[in-house]
Amino acid sequence: MSLDPQPLQDHGEGFFTWHAFDPACKAELWSTAFFGPENTILFDPIEWPKVTAKPKAPILIVQTNGNHDRECKNLVQLFRGQTSKEVPSFQAIPLPGAGEMET
Numbered sequence: 781m782s783l784d785p786q787p788l789q790d791h792g793e794g795f796f797t798w799h800a801f802d803p804a805c806k807a808e809l810w811s812t813a814f815f816g817p818e819n820t821i822l823f824d825p826i827e828w829p830k831v832t833a834k835p836k837a838p839i840l841i842v843q844t845n846g847n848h849d850r851e852c853k854n855l856v857q858l859f860r861g862q863t864s865k866e867v868p869s870f871q872a873i874p875l876p877g878a879g880e881m882e883t
Contacts, residue, residue, distance in 0.1 A: 785829045788813065798829050809850070821867055826850050834859060842867055845878075 783800035790796055799810040812823040813835065820835040823842050828834070828851075839861030841852050856863055866872055 783809070783827050785811075785827055787829050787831050798826070798832070800826055802826075811850075822855065822861070824850060825852065825855050828855060828858070838862070840864055840867065 783802055785798050785800035788796040788798050794815045796813045796815070797810055798813070799808055801807070802809050809826045811825045813825075814821040814823075815835065819838045819840055821840045821842060822835070824844055825841060837860065839855075839859045841855055841859075841861050841863045843849060843852055843863065843865060852863055855861065
């Protein structure tokens with residue numbers, strides 16, 4: 781996947797997003813990062829923006845949906861992070877009618 785994503789956009793309180801258009805599925809793909817005091821959490825990450833510095837360790841990469849593997853495996857290796865299906869300090873809220881593993 782080589783999408784040339786946009787730089788991170790700050791949404792306050794440690795939350796950032798980045799996105800890129802994927803011509804293969806004809807959709808804009810979005811990812812979220814949370815930079816907390818104890819770690820960095822990347823949710824459903826697409827390729828990391830080239831113009832953005834690598835996040836600080838420790839890094840947790842969370843796949844919130846069964847079909848959102850995207851760049852998880854590559855970023856685990858690149859950032860020496862860990863993967864998870866959930867974040868222990870976040871509350872998972874089930875979404876009625878959502879896809880497999882989607883919260």
